[in-house]
Amino acid sequence: MSVQKSPSATKTRDAERSRAVILKAASEEFSLFGLGGARIDRIAERSGLNKRLIYYYFSDKDQLFQAVLEAAYRKIRESERDLNLEALKPAAAIRKLVEFTWNYYLENPDFLTILNSANLHKGRHIQESNHARALNSPLIELLGEILEKGRISGEFRGGIDAVQLYISIAGLSYFYLSNNSTLSIIFGKGLMNPKAKSERLSHMCEVILGYVLRN
Amino acid sequence: MSVQKSPSATKTRDAERSRAVILKAASEEFSLFGLGGARIDRIAERSGLNKRLIYYYFSDKDQLFQAVLEAAYRKIRESERDLNLEALKPAAAIRKLVEFTWNYYLENPDFLTILNSANLHKGRHIQESNHARALNSPLIELLGEILEKGRISGEFRGGIDAVQLYISIAGLSYFYLSNNSTLSIIFGKGLMNPKAKSERLSHMCEVILGYVLRN
Amino acid sequence: MSVQKSPSATKTRDAERSRAVILKAASEEFSLFGLGGARIDRIAERSGLNKRLIYYYFSDKDQLFQAVLEAAYRKIRESERDLNLEALKPAAAIRKLVEFTWNYYLENPDFLTILNSANLHKGRHIQESNHARALNSPLIELLGEILEKGRISGEFRGGIDAVQLYISIAGLSYFYLSNNSTLSIIFGKGLMNPKAKSERLSHMCEVILGYVLRN
Amino acid sequence: MSVQKSPSATKTRDAERSRAVILKAASEEFSLFGLGGARIDRIAERSGLNKRLIYYYFSDKDQLFQAVLEAAYRKIRESERDLNLEALKPAAAIRKLVEFTWNYYLENPDFLTILNSANLHKGRHIQESNHARALNSPLIELLGEILEKGRISGEFRGGIDAVQLYISIAGLSYFYLSNNSTLSIIFGKGLMNPKAKSERLSHMCEVILGYVLRN
DNA sequence: TATGAATGAGAATTCATTCAT
DNA sequence: TATGAATGAATTCTCATTCAT
Numbered sequence: 001m002s003v004q005k006s007p008s009a010t011k012t013r014d015a016e017r018s019r020a021v022i023l024k025a026a027s028e029e030f031s032l033f034g035l036g037g038a039r040i041d042r043i044a045e046r047s048g049l050n051k052r053l054i055y056y057y058f059s060d061k062d063q064l065f066q067a068v069l070e071a072a073y074r075k076i077r078e079s080e081r082d083l084n085l086e087a088l089k090p091a092a093a094i095r096k097l098v099e100f101t102w103n104y105y106l107e108n109p110d111f112l113t114i115l116n117s118a119n120l121h122k123g124r125h126i127q128e129s130n131h132a133r134a135l136n137s138p139l140i141e142l143l144g145e146i147l148e149k150g151r152i153s154g155e156f157r158g159g160i161d162a163v164q165l166y167i168s169i170a171g172l173s174y175f176y177l178s179n180n181s182t183l184s185i186i187f188g189k190g191l192m193n194p195k196a197k198s199e200r201l202s203h204m205c206e207v208i209l210g211y212v213l214r215n
Numbered sequence: 216m217s218v219q220k221s222p223s224a225t226k227t228r229d230a231e232r233s234r235a236v237i238l239k240a241a242s243e244e245f246s247l248f249g250l251g252g253a254r255i256d257r258i259a260e261r262s263g264l265n266k267r268l269i270y271y272y273f274s275d276k277d278q279l280f281q282a283v284l285e286a287a288y289r290k291i292r293e294s295e296r297d298l299n300l301e302a303l304k305p306a307a308a309i310r311k312l313v314e315f316t317w318n319y320y321l322e323n324p325d326f327l328t329i330l331n332s333a334n335l336h337k338g339r340h341i342q343e344s345n346h347a348r349a350l351n352s353p354l355i356e357l358l359g360e361i362l363e364k365g366r367i368s369g370e371f372r373g374g375i376d377a378v379q380l381y382i383s384i385a386g387l388s389y390f391y392l393s394n395n396s397t398l399s400i401i402f403g404k405g406l407m408n409p410k411a412k413s414e415r416l417s418h419m420c421e422v423i424l425g426y427v428l429r430n
Numbered sequence: 431m432s433v434q435k436s437p438s439a440t441k442t443r444d445a446e447r448s449r450a451v452i453l454k455a456a457s458e459e460f461s462l463f464g465l466g467g468a469r470i471d472r473i474a475e476r477s478g479l480n481k482r483l484i485y486y487y488f489s490d491k492d493q494l495f496q497a498v499l500e501a502a503y504r505k506i507r508e509s510e511r512d513l514n515l516e517a518l519k520p521a522a523a524i525r526k527l528v529e530f531t532w533n534y535y536l537e538n539p540d541f542l543t544i545l546n547s548a549n550l551h552k553g554r555h556i557q558e559s560n561h562a563r564a565l566n567s568p569l570i571e572l573l574g575e576i577l578e579k580g581r582i583s584g585e586f587r588g589g590i591d592a593v594q595l596y597i598s599i600a601g602l603s604y605f606y607l608s609n610n611s612t613l614s615i616i617f618g619k620g621l622m623n624p625k626a627k628s629e630r631l632s633h634m635c636e637v638i639l640g641y642v643l644r645n
Numbered sequence: 646m647s648v649q650k651s652p653s654a655t656k657t658r659d660a661e662r663s664r665a666v667i668l669k670a671a672s673e674e675f676s677l678f679g680l681g682g683a684r685i686d687r688i689a690e691r692s693g694l695n696k697r698l699i700y701y702y703f704s705d706k707d708q709l710f711q712a713v714l715e716a717a718y719r720k721i722r723e724s725e726r727d728l729n730l731e732a733l734k735p736a737a738a739i740r741k742l743v744e745f746t747w748n749y750y751l752e753n754p755d756f757l758t759i760l761n762s763a764n765l766h767k768g769r770h771i772q773e774s775n776h777a778r779a780l781n782s783p784l785i786e787l788l789g790e791i792l793e794k795g796r797i798s799g800e801f802r803g804g805i806d807a808v809q810l811y812i813s814i815a816g817l818s819y820f821y822l823s824n825n826s827t828l829s830i831i832f833g834k835g836l837m838n839p840k841a842k843s844e845r846l847s848h849m850c851e852v853i854l855g856y857v858l859r860n
Numbered sequence: 861t862a863t864g865a866a867t868g869a870g871a872a873t874t875c876a877t878t879c880a881t
Numbered sequence: 882t883a884t885g886a887a888t889g890a891a892t893t894c895t896c897a898t899t900c901a902t
Binding site for chain 4: 464467547567594595597598630633636638
Binding site: 444448480481482483 | 862863
């Protein structure tokens with residue numbers, strides 16, 4: 001067993017690393033400037049690789065954006081899968097989902113801006129994706145089960161739609177974080193300092209639990 | 216002798232009309248393509264005016280965007296001012312605010328995308344605005360009073376922060392509408408058909424009222 | 431004799447003042463940026479008058495430049511006429527001419543850059559001027575007489591051409607002043623401080639007098 | 646197997662050739678129209694290369710001008726270095742310097758107009774040059790030695806400053822050539838025909854030698 | 861005489877993309 | 882797989898000039 005990899009293996013691994021490096025650089029760039037404002041030249045610089053290579057791997061700017069978008073979805077879906085909400089009691093599960101959403105957005109700010117760009121373009125990039133199904137959250141079904149379990153136990157009110165709730169949980173975090181710079185200016189106070197963030201999380205938990213809990 | 220307009224008034228009115236026409240065209244363009252994707256040429260076409268005139272009145276693309284942003288804020292603030300929430304009972308006032316927010320976003324989709332662009336650029340354009348104060352919502356103070364009135368009457372729970380609630384109400388509509396194209400694809404169902412919209416509005420009212428009402 | 435001017439007189443005088451103001455502003459602008467770099471807008475600003483008025487009086491940029499050029503020549507020719515060299519002894523007259531040239535260029539730096547621009551354009555503006563004859567220096571003839579007087583008296587060497595000498599006297603000052611910014615950098619010392627200027631003037635007098643004087 | 650060029654050498658040489666071709670075209674354009682009047686489009690045409698390439702190599706118009714200016718200085722300095730004045734007797738050396746200056750300006754008319762443009766912009770481009778030191782003439786020191794040698798031998802007068810003399814020699818040629826189009830018009834005679842040029846050179850030699858020689 | 865509004869032609873610069881190796 | 886050179890089509894912005902009053 002030699003430590004020396006076969007040439008082809010090396011090549012392959014380099015290729016994969018290059019792809020990954022480009023994808024990361026592109027994610028940052030798209031996140032900072034949007035699809036229209038992103039520059040292939042800067043992505044090349046950021047990645048330390050040649051601009052031509054970006055075209056070699058991703059064909060053009062739109063397909064690069066699509067790849068970035070898919071990777072972003074894949075990543076959050078993986079995190080969601082790791083949540084293990086099924087092990088928790090209904091109320092605890094809901095709370096954990098709110099906290100997770102908030103923390104994930106906080107730790108992955110690129111995700112928000114990339115979603116924004118994707119929406120600015122009417123979801124064209126998702127639609128053209130071959131992996132579109134994979135983008136659906138594994139949580140929707142699970143959330144439905146949790147709501148049902150809570151309803152049966154009498155804790156939760158009935159008639160709650162899982163998709164609506166999922167969107168609401170996301171929206172409460174999303175709007176605050178995605179728009180924090182203008183909101184901070186308009187309200188004249190920093191929305192991103194630790195105290196403000198902790199208050200926001202408490203508020204959101206109260207809103208969501210205040211809604212799902214029977215009283 | 217017509218009542219029409221004095222020559223000087225005409226002149227002034229023409230300039231103002233040109234400014235307004237450009238602003239409207241720019242708002243559409245920025246809304247459709249974002250700041251980075253918007254094209255001055257297209258704004259000129261859209262407005263039916265000479266490209267040069269855009270620079271004559273707005274100096275450059277960024278200042279044009281700033282003007283569009285200011286106008287967008289001014290418009291929603293005016294609508295908010297016309298709401299007359301103070302005349303309503305607390306719960307009705309809250310419900311009306313939720314409905315207003317939803318409807319305003321629905322009827323002014325430009326507002327959402329322009330806000331997104333402003334945030335992509337870290338609020339730079341708002342910060343540089345001379346009218347930044349005017350952007351603050353007149354509703355925040357009023358909302359505080361409504362919450363207090365509801366608390367005293369025993370209807371509402373205590374300890375609700377007006378800014379947090381305002382952001383939450385906005386966020387519930389905003390996320391749904393701003394991201395509707397990707398959400399529709401991911402969830403595999405149209406979020407913008409009449410039934411879906413009416414369901415969303417009901418859900419949001421339940422969430423917010425479920426939260427503020429004592430039980 | 432009323433202090434009140436007739437309306438037409440007022441108008442005329444205002445018109446003349448406007449023309450003069452524009453001419454001065456244009457002279458500064460052309461001097462600072464050259465013909466190609468000068469901006470009609472800035473000339474309007476500088477003059478405090480409307481841009482349209484510039485066209486009203488001067489038709490276009492080139493004719494404005496021509497007017498500036500003519501005015502510049504007219505001015506130096508007037509100063510030359512005031513010199514009264516004929517009253518001096520030959521050597522003193524030559525020295526005074528050197529000093530006058532130096533001081534005029536020093537006090538009218540616009541003159542140099544405007545001449546440069548005129549030459550960049552191959553003298554086209556002078557050629558098209560109706561007052562081209564007026565541009566010829568009244569000194570050339572006088573300088574010839576001075577040289578002749580000096581030669582006869584034995585002071586001066588013979589065979590000196592007045593035009594050549596005139597050009598040489600101008601050139602010694604012109605090059606130093608017109609190129610002072612690059613020369614200062616290249617030689618690493620300020621050419622425009624009082625000591626440097628006084629040294630230059632001495633040197634030039636020595637060169638010219640060293641040449642014309644028999645020994 | 647040809648001695649020709651290795652692939653890498655070819656590449657490099659192409660890039661260098663492109664740079665050189667652009668530089669030459671730019672020099673002509675700047676010379677003809679000044680910095681403000683020069684057009685990047687025309688430089689591209691002149692060079693037969695793509696306009697984009699100009700930006701690829703030189704970033705912008707100002708840096709292109711700076712490169713042209715540096716090249717112009719480098720070229721004249723090289724010619725000066727080849728003069729070998731140190732081999733001549735003092736008076737012959739001075740005469741040769743006058744002749745060289747005259748001929749160099751005659752054969753490189755671009756040099757004069759480019760210097761003019763550089764000065765119009767207050768030497769900004771030289772100041773920002775990294776090679777500013779290299780622009781200093783190697784002749785200044787040598788000229789000082791020549792003057793000293795002549796003084797010791799009794800041929801030359803004492804107290805002559807090398808920088809002043811260098812500037813004077815340059816100025817005598819520069820003014821005549823740089824301003825020849827307006828001077829020709831004003832004096833009503835061609836300054837650039839062979840006879841006029843030969844007379845000018847004689848005159849300048851007489852002026853300079855008449856000054857440096859003891860009598 | 862004076863001026864604010866408007867414009868077409870152009871100018872610098874940018875950008876995604878391809879070539880050649 | 883990797884890269885420096887090259888390009889055509891935009892894109893923002895500028896400028897001299899004219900219109901209308």
